[in-house]
Amino acid sequence: MSSVLPHLPALQVVVPLFGAVIAAFLRRGAIAFVVALAVTWLMPVIAATMLWQVIETGPISYAMGGWEPPWGIEYRVDLLSAFVLLLVSAVAAAIMPFARQSVKLEIDESREAWFYCMYLLCLTGLLGITITGDAFNAFVFLEVSSLSSYVMIANGLDRRALLAAFQYLVMGTVGATFYVIGVGFLYLLTGSLNFVDIADRLANVGPEQFSAMVAALAFVSAGVGIKLALFPLHAWLPNAYAFAPSFATAFLAASATKVAVYLIIRLYYSVFGGAIDYAALPISEVIIVLSVAAMFIASAIAVFENNLKRMLAYSSVAQIGYVTLGIGLANQAGLTGGIAHLFNHAVMKGALFVALGCVFFRVGSCMLDEVTGLGRRMPITMAAFAIAGLGLIGTPGTVGFISKWYLAQGALDSGSWLLVFAIVASSVISVVYIGRVVEVVWFREPTSKAVIEASDPPLSMLLPLIALTAAVVYFGIETSASAGLASRAAEILTGALATGVPPPGAPQ
Amino acid sequence: MTPEALVIAALAIPFVGAALIPLFTNNPNARETVTLVTAALLFIIVVAIAGSLSDGAQLQAVGIDVFAGIAFAFRVEPLGMLFALVASSLWIVNSIYSIGYMRAGDEPRQTTYYVCFAIAVGSAIGIAFAQNLFTLFLFYEALTISTYPLVTHKRDAEAMRSGRLYLLLLLGTSMALLLPAIFATFALAGTLDFKAGGILAGTASGATLALLLFLYVFGIGKAAVMPVHSWLPAAMVAPTPVSALLHAVAVVKAGVFTILKVMVYVFGIDLLQELSATDIFLYVAALTVLLASLIAMTQNNLKRRLAYSTVSQLSYIVVGALLATQLGVIGGAMQIAMHAFGKITLFFCAGAIYVAAHKVEVSELDGLGRVMPITFGAFLIGALSIIGLPPFGGLWSKWFLLLGALEAQHIAILVVLVISSLLNIAYLLPIPFRGFFGTAPEGSPQATGGIQEAPLPCLIALSVTALGCLLLFFFAEPLHALAAAIPLR
Numbered sequence: 002m003s004s005v006l007p008h009l010p011a012l013q014v015v016v017p018l019f020g021a022v023i024a025a026f027l028r029r030g031a032i033a034f035v036v037a038l039a040v041t042w043l044m045p046v047i048a049a050t051m052l053w054q055v056i057e058t059g060p061i062s063y064a065m066g067g068w069e070p071p072w073g074i075e076y077r078v079d080l081l082s083a084f085v086l087l088l089v090s091a092v093a094a095a096i097m098p099f100a101r102q103s104v105k106l107e108i109d110e111s112r113e114a115w116f117y118c119m120y121l122l123c124l125t126g127l128l129g130i131t132i133t134g135d136a137f138n139a140f141v142f143l144e145v146s147s148l149s150s151y152v153m154i155a156n157g158l159d160r161r162a163l164l165a166a167f168q169y170l171v172m173g174t175v176g177a178t179f180y181v182i183g184v185g186f187l188y189l190l191t192g193s194l195n196f197v198d199i200a201d202r203l204a205n206v207g208p209e210q211f212s213a214m215v216a217a218l219a220f221v222s223a224g225v226g227i228k229l230a231l232f233p234l235h236a237w238l239p240n241a242y243a244f245a246p247s248f249a250t251a252f253l254a255a256s257a258t259k260v261a262v263y264l265i266i267r268l269y270y271s272v273f274g275g276a277i278d279y280a281a282l283p284i285s286e287v288i289i290v291l292s293v294a295a296m297f298i299a300s301a302i303a304v305f306e307n308n309l310k311r312m313l314a315y316s317s318v319a320q321i322g323y324v325t326l327g328i329g330l331a332n333q334a335g336l337t338g339g340i341a342h343l344f345n346h347a348v349m350k351g352a353l354f355v356a357l358g359c360v361f362f363r364v365g366s367c368m369l370d371e372v373t374g375l376g377r378r379m380p381i382t383m384a385a386f387a388i389a390g391l392g393l394i395g396t397p398g399t400v401g402f403i404s405k406w407y408l409a410q411g412a413l414d415s416g417s418w419l420l421v422f423a424i425v426a427s428s429v430i431s432v433v434y435i436g437r438v439v440e441v442v443w444f445r446e447p448t449s450k451a452v453i454e455a456s457d458p459p460l461s462m463l464l465p466l467i468a469l470t471a472a473v474v475y476f477g478i479e480t481s482a483s484a485g486l487a488s489r490a491a492e493i494l495t496g497a498l499a500t501g502v503p504p505p506g507a508p509q
Numbered sequence: 510m511t512p513e514a515l516v517i518a519a520l521a522i523p524f525v526g527a528a529l530i531p532l533f534t535n536n537p538n539a540r541e542t543v544t545l546v547t548a549a550l551l552f553i554i555v556v557a558i559a560g561s562l563s564d565g566a567q568l569q570a571v572g573i574d575v576f577a578g579i580a581f582a583f584r585v586e587p588l589g590m591l592f593a594l595v596a597s598s599l600w601i602v603n604s605i606y607s608i609g610y611m612r613a614g615d616e617p618r619q620t621t622y623y624v625c626f627a628i629a630v631g632s633a634i635g636i637a638f639a640q641n642l643f644t645l646f647l648f649y650e651a652l653t654i655s656t657y658p659l660v661t662h663k664r665d666a667e668a669m670r671s672g673r674l675y676l677l678l679l680l681g682t683s684m685a686l687l688l689p690a691i692f693a694t695f696a697l698a699g700t701l702d703f704k705a706g707g708i709l710a711g712t713a714s715g716a717t718l719a720l721l722l723f724l725y726v727f728g729i730g731k732a733a734v735m736p737v738h739s740w741l742p743a744a745m746v747a748p749t750p751v752s753a754l755l756h757a758v759a760v761v762k763a764g765v766f767t768i769l770k771v772m773v774y775v776f777g778i779d780l781l782q783e784l785s786a787t788d789i790f791l792y793v794a795a796l797t798v799l800l801a802s803l804i805a806m807t808q809n810n811l812k813r814r815l816a817y818s819t820v821s822q823l824s825y826i827v828v829g830a831l832l833a834t835q836l837g838v839i840g841g842a843m844q845i846a847m848h849a850f851g852k853i854t855l856f857f858c859a860g861a862i863y864v865a866a867h868k869v870e871v872s873e874l875d876g877l878g879r880v881m882p883i884t885f886g887a888f889l890i891g892a893l894s895i896i897g898l899p900p901f902g903g904l905w906s907k908w909f910l911l912l913g914a915l916e917a918q919h920i921a922i923l924v925v926l927v928i929s930s931l932l933n934i935a936y937l938l939p940i941p942f943r944g945f946f947g948t949a950p951e952g953s954p955q956a957t958g959g960i961q962e963a964p965l966p967c968l969i970a971l972s973v974t975a976l977g978c979l980l981l982f983f984f985a986e987p988l989h990a991l992a993a994a995i996p997l998r
Binding site: 391394395396397398403406409410413421422425426428429432433436440443444445446477478479480484485 | 669672
């Protein structure tokens with residue numbers, strides 16, 4: 002065991018990568034599923050072990066291939082990356098059992114193994130972005146995860162999935178290009194690609210090159226902004242989520258945007274944070290305005306959506322607004338709320354999309370007017386939907402409340418009562434779109450034959466749903482694992498800000 | 510059992526009942542037995558808690574820390590005790606009534622009905638025993654959500670429309686106003702615990718506290734202070750037992766209870782007296798008392814008339830809280846109990862009239878009292894108690910409220926309370942008078958003898974609560990003792 006421990010950072014990425022290769026050689030979907038399941042369930046074990054190590058002994062630095070940083074690629078696990086690794090891998094592990102039946106129904110048998118291959122590649126990319134300490138390596142993993150997710154989305158049953166995937170491909174490529182241009186600027190400025198090294202060298206960059214630094218910041222912001230669907234760069238997301246296979250939607254909604262958010266936090270706080278005084282730039286204001294716009298506009302659009310997957314997709318755009326709001330607030334409480342909401346939102350959206358996957362599995366549709374009266378027929382599924390929906394609203398006793406509480410505190414610390422009201426007022430809109438579904442599903446009589454004949458899905462789909470829904474409630478009461486860790490990570494991150502000289506021991 | 514265990518049991522029992530009820534969907538008798546046993550057990554335990562509280566000690570039950578400074582915790586104090594006693598005792602009566610009403614009407618979805626009812630009562634108990642604003646808020650929202658299926662019980666277009674209004678107004682105000690208020694309280698005071706004398710004194714300027722007061726008074730939508738009252742008449746589409754227990758007792762009383770709690774334990778009456786803004790909200794509440802009474806006079810639909818009467822009577826309690834004197838608080842607290850017994854009787858009677866004669870309009874009641882004497886007799890008693898005439902319990906709460914207004918030297922409030930009582934007479938008493946002395950229209954069922962009294966469970970229930978109105982006049986002392994024991998400083 003002790004010989005494995007030092008190599009955990011590499012294994013976190015290499016294992017799913019090899020899993021993907023194995024899945025690619027398999028012809029039977031069932032066997033590929035077993036491979037994917039085994040790999041996915043191993044991931045949170047590795048991530049949790051590393052998180053424990055980080056808490057015990059501080060950040061882990063791993064020199065890939067023995068090439069020391071800053072020349073070689075460094076894998077770096079600090080509190081924030083360990084938290085996101087665990088979040089992504091744990092939610093993926095919770096959703097995974099749901100994949101078998103759902104994929105069997107929605108993907109052509111000959112392509113099932115390929116689909117699992119793509120899923121594992123995507124997981125590789127997402128975990129890679131989170132664990133790497135190298136700006137260019139992050140770009141590579143960004144492309145790995147993006148390309149594989151285009152393929153997953155294009156596999157949707159509806160022919161419109163092709164268009165959605167193409168749309169995402171165009172937007173995603175623009176985003177990646179912008180990111181890599183920004184990294185290019187950084188390389189020109191510092192001669193380095195290692196995050197820690199860049200941060201060190203940026204602090205010594207002369208004022209004559211300040212505008213180049215700002216240009217780099219602008220490029221990476223726009224690039225990653227597309228990936229995380231920051232309003233108004235979110236146009237790719239609703240269709241992609243709506244037409245992708247159910248499993249892909251649940252997985253991507255719970256993980257992909259979260260990792261992009263992680264990347265932007267890393268860049269803002271750990272890379273640029275020490276060199277640029279954000280008070281001198283309107284960046285905080287821009288992010289806050291866009292976040293608030295997302296919270297209101299995207300929620301308002303969700304109210305008028307008939308396709309439930311699209312509705313939840315717009316809700317995701319709005320919820321990402323809460324996360325970026327926390328980033329924009331840039332204080333301890335606000336950032337805690339933002340990071341905690343990464344986790345909380347992943348759990349809620351995972352549950353909601355899995356519930357919709359179950360609905361599609363039984364009814365063959367996710368249109369609101371075709372699921373009338375489904376509550377009686379699929380009581381467990383729809384009860385889970387309602388509970389997770391309460392989480393989205395931010396009802397106390399659910400995870401949504403915790404993040405909003407911290408965000409409101411952050412808004413108050415930055416002296417803005419208006420933002421506090423924006424946070425709660427936008428929650429009221431989510432009452433409308435969740436309430437609308439609950440009313441149609443629970444309080445109307447079934448009309449269509451498909452609904453009348455429906456019943457709760459098999460246990461392999463139900464258990465992930467129950468687990469995620471239980472998490473929505475559990476982490477709404479016991480918050481030391483989510484908000485507690487987020488708070489510690491936020492403390493380290495904000496500590497490295499503004500002054501230009503990070504405090505000793507702060508991982509950058 | 511230790512007192513702490515009793516509190517936990519009281520909180521758990523309704524939810525356990527709610528979980529058991531669906532198991533007996535196919536056996537209505539067993540199902541209703543579960544409801545009755547649950548209700549009885551709950552009442553016994555609440556009484557036991559009251560017994561152990563009489564030593565003057567406040568019970569602290571265990572809680573869980575959710576995050577820094579915020580706990581999910583419970584504590585029993587006199588005001589919460591009073592509310593819990595009212596809610597749990599009337600749940601038994603109401604369950605008996607429900608059985609008669611729901612079966613006579615052959616209502617669909619009865620299992621859902623009883624489950625939601627149990628959850629709603631459980632939430633009310635949670636509100637009563639909450640140790641801090643966070644816990645209270647949690648159950649406050651749970652109460653809204655659990656009563657939504659009851660409001661929309663009929664599932665027709667009107668019920669769904671009313672349900673939407675109900676949900677949006679109650680959840681909306683609580684999210685958009687109450688939650689920021691709670692948040693601001695935490696930011697200012699650093700705690701959300703209810704403390705004798707309040708936690709806000711000396712933490713902020715008068716303007717900030719005035720804003721906070723605004724957020725609380727209108728954010729607690731369940732208290733139905735105008736203009737946040739329109740959900741209550743809308744909720745009357747629900748079956749009558751729901752209107753009776755929830756929209757005359759549990760839900761609306763949870764609202765005014767929260768207002769009292771906030772005024773006494775968060776602001777503290779000393780702070781309220783200093784604040785100049787208190788008077789503004791006092792007059793808003795007084796205006797609600799008057800306006801709602803006036804609107805009630807124009808309503809021909811019996812349940813809607815009672816609903817507006819409730820809006821008016823609730824604001825009595827808000828007035829009591831905002832008078833910020835001990836007598837005002839006592840009057841407000843007693844009004845929670847007195848109005849509960851009076852109004853539930855009226856709703857029981859309205860439901861009995863609907864079940865027996867299918868009448869919902871006041872103008873159709875002529876002569877009906879002579880064929881349904883028990884129902885109309887009980888209605889008369891309930892009405893007299895609401896008006897505040899002896900020998901019925903309603904007198905006492907009005908009495909203390911008047912004294913409170915005098916003590917605070919708010920003569921205008923005194924006048925409003927007196928006028929409102931006259932208005933009560935004008936819109937309530939014509940109903941039994943029409944019943945007893947009105948001439949039944951030619952060929953109507955009450956003239957031809959096609960109508961008899963409602964089913965026995967309904968009659969038992971409405972007689973019990975009418976008797977309660979009477980007993981509360983003669984044996985008001987325990988209630989008064991509880992209200993007087995509310996620690997103000």
